[in-house]
Amino acid sequence: MLRLLAKYLRPYWLQILLVCAFQVVAAYASLSLPSLNAKIIDEGVATGDTDAIWANGGVMLAMSVLQGVSQILAVLFASRTAMGFGRDVRAALFDRVLSFSTKEVNQFGAPSLITRNTNDVQQVLMLVFMTGAMVLSAPIMMVGGIFSAIREDVGLSWLIVASVALLAIVIAILIVQMTPLFGVQQTRIDTINRVLREQLTGIRVIRAFVREDHERKRFAVANEDLTATATHLGRRMMTLFPAVMFIMNMSSVAVMWFGGIRVDEGHMQIGQLTAFLNYLMQILMSVMMATFMFMIAPRAAVCAARIQEVLQTEPSVVPPEHGVTEVGLHGEVELDHVDFAYPGAAEAVLHDISFTVEPGRTTAIIGSTGSGKTTLVNLIVRLFDATGGHVLVDRVDVRELDPDVLWSKVGLVPQRPYLFGGTVATNLRYGNPDATDEDLWHALEVAQAADFVRDLPAGLDSPIAQGGTNVSGGQRQRLSIARALVKKADVYVFDDSFSALDVATDARLRSALVPETRNAAVVVVAQRVSSIRHADQIVVLEGGRIVGLGTHDELVASCPTYAEIVESQFQNTEVAA
């Protein structure tokens, strides 16, 4: 956490200095009040000098205002620092994540990255703010308080040590008792979450097997466990305040007794006794404040570590410094002995993959889940970099191509179609902002989406919710296909993009695609044999290796894995028998 703070707070050093300065002034003013009060008593009341009372009262008034104003200024600079810090860390995180390849994004998971970029930053930012606005004053007040109290009477200073030690011990005991309970509470919250999530996902099964009572008991057990821990924890937490109050009150009684003796012996005046009492209270209050820091800091530290983890992850796909921007050819993809493995993984995802997709030709990739299909297409669009061999687009290694050039060449339809908040039109124009409405309608026609868009109340301007949640899965897939077509790319990559379409729509779409992709290289990842059997070339993947390469007919005859896939989908033996 300290490194994160050091790095991103540095630009605000002047403001932080100001916060400290104003906190010192505020503390000084605040601490001067009891001694001024003592003066009122000793110089004014004890001697009956009303002028002294008024004079000291005036100074006190000025000091109060000074204290208030510096405190407000400290808050001002603290909030500027904290909010600026938050903004900078957010920006740094966001930029870093955008520079990540899909590999790093998958490693963290998008939801986790979102949490880190928003919630985690907020936690650390609030720590910075609280520290500047409140907690920082605790050590200053404590030092100042001790100093002032000793100035009033050295002989009583042992009382300060004793009270602070007693308070610290009580707080420490409670914290030591509570810390493991926090851990237990967290696991029990996780358990109750898990049980509930299971019950929600499995609700049909639970009801089908008539196990509602069993599930109710399971939840009750989790609920009881959590309540028991929370009760224990709460009881300790609730002990803190009365305990602290008692210690403070006890200290004031002690001050009166021992102070009384000191006064009687003539070592101190009665007003000083009152002042001493006030200082002691302030010291104990600041110990409390410091405890508050102990409570919020660990959580912020965890958040900071999560932020640091992202900031310290280097993107594995780095754009070339002087990328190739001119290419002579359009629409060819070649994989040349490509390997891919995740760092530290024992097993490579892809081994020695070689094939070429020529312009105007369609290459299909098939294989069971986990065979490496999606990884393979992600290499073509350089969402990953191959760990061995070369991926060439238009005969240039993708690592040497300028990323803008590469990405302008490729139209990707990802496995999980993602639409952005906006309208149908803004989504379609995502890769080609200059496309005309005609272009959009044409792409929609090809993608078999024109009918439903036309039926929408506002047509192209109909709103799309973030993630495309207001249209069905099949519609999302078709809009995502249209979006890629609007780009007019040289290479089209369809990653299992027809899965949510019914067979008839699938067929119509594929025949409409033919003229669109006449001059482009097309790579199609598919699960259904029926949707790829007419491809120019089929790549059969198993365990990250190519086990078959050829046309449908060739593969049925020569590739056992392919034949097995066909068999499982069509029950060839039973049909033939």
Add this chain to the structure above:
Amino acid sequence: MSGTSEPKVAANARPKDMPQSRGHGPGSQFQGGEKAANFATSARRLLRQLRPERVRIALVLVLSAIGVALNVLGPKVLARATDAIFAGIIGKQLPANLTKEQVIELLRSQGKGDQADMVSGLDLVPGQGIDFTQVGEILLLALGVYALAGVFAWLAAYLTNDIVQRTVYRMREQVADKLNRLPLSYFDAQPRGEILSRVTNDIDNVAQTLQQTLAQIVQAFFTVVGVVIMMLLVSPLLTLVAVVTIPLAAVVTAVIGKQSQKLFKRQWGSTGELNGQVEEAFTGHAIVKVFGRSREVEREFAAKNDELYSAAFGAQFISGIIMPVMFLIGNLNYVVIAVLGGMRVASGQMGLGDVQAFIQYSRMFTQPLTQLASVANLLQSGVASAERVFEVLDADEQSPDATGELGVVTGKVEFSHVDFSYSPDAPLIEDMNLEVLPGDTVAIVGPTGAGKTTLVNLIMRFYELNSGTILADGIDITTVPRADVRGSVGMVLQDSWLFHGTIRDNIAYGRPDASPEEILAAAKAAFVDRFVRSLPEGYDTVIDEEGSNVSAGERQLITIARAFLVDPSVLILDEATSSVDTRTELLVQRALKALRTDRTSFVIAHRLSTIRDADTILVMEHGAIVEQGSHADLLAREGAYWRLYQSQFQGTAVDLEEEAAPAH
């Protein structure tokens, strides 16, 4: 990342990093100040939740009142000690051979009227120093008062914690029970994360709110009352000065509060927007990159980030100055009391100890006021959470179970004039009739969205019909308890739901009383036994949430074993289309076929073999059965089934048959 533990609240808010903010709108996870739509009603209902604790609450009130009273008494007792010490000091300076009255006379005659007044106000004996026996007694009394105050405060806090935890326990229980009584349609409409978040986050928030506010409100209220009484007893004039700060504090809090609320609203607005954008950019990361939009996205982010910066700065600053301003008011109050009090001591109208006590009282007085201001905010967010919990509790429940008896079902199922739709404006199944004889296999085919799954849901009585009846062995299934219907129907669904537990327990899920032999037999029949034996812990292997230790196909086999064990007379199968490796796929098919034998089966079919062997094929389109008959009948009819068969199976199948032909 597995290596990092989530921070407490974040983890609790989103288990396994799953964002669940859909229902709240973006970024709600740290919008602590969510507003309740109907504050008064929900607050009252929240109070009603506390009703079972009313005895304890009454006890807390009494304990707190005593505790606070003692605490408030403390400074007054201490004041007597101060006075005794002060009297001792002054007394020591006076000649010992005179009486107090003589000293006053003497002082007046010397023109020291002020001092004379002061001495007259003190309980002193000239020439005598501090009476430590007296001071000691007073201090012991003070110590006793404080100790008792501490004990009472602690007891009250302890009880409050118990009250809150028990209330929250009951709320969680109520919601969980409620979920069991809600119809499935409720869960279709609500995102899972939303419900989850209401049971965990919102109830947690209610707990925190109650814990903090209950204790604080009670404490603060009694303290204010007690302190005002004590202040009045000590000095009505100074009380007037102190009380003047109340409206001052109130006005300041109101003005600042209003400003900060406006600014906070803006901050939440921009937080939401920023979070939305981050969510979008990260979820659509690949698209952003491949469509070359990184620069635009970054620009948009920078603008929103700056906007959030200025909004957050304003909100934090304004809300941050409440404390210093309240301090300032408190300090001004302190100065005025010190000066006025000093004057009055000097003139003998008041004891020094009383001034000291008064200063302590005025401190005790401003603190609960600041507290109450922050409690109001907390309460808002807590009541908003409670409201969201109440929304779940208020949802319409499924109709209560009928009391008829179903008995042992032979497997005859009839649909008679069945109408059904998920929402009133989109009719789905209309006037459907069907008769299935015991032991028949019914294959349901049709495009996605045709209503295949709906049909199955109706047999399970997961949804209620709009009209018409479904009969099992001639008995209307709405006249018997749901459990009876479901108990005689077995179900194997596409998403193979397993819970966190051993494989054995998962197989025995539908029949917890099954013997080990029966479980083993079911496992063997479903080909589960083979792979379980290869696991180091066999049937005691715990299936983890991600299911990483068993493959998708193996999970399916376990769910089939589960159905075998229940041995139902009616079976519902959803043939999976999900990609399972080809070898397991064959096992799944064989297991399903074995399971179907001798049972009435409804199969949402994707495989030609199943369809061809079925006694009846139902072809569904747009919620209606458009054709019904055997494979041969339907092909001969050249209707919907024939078209479906042509597009989906025929092409390849014929090719393959041709290719396979020479081998025969």
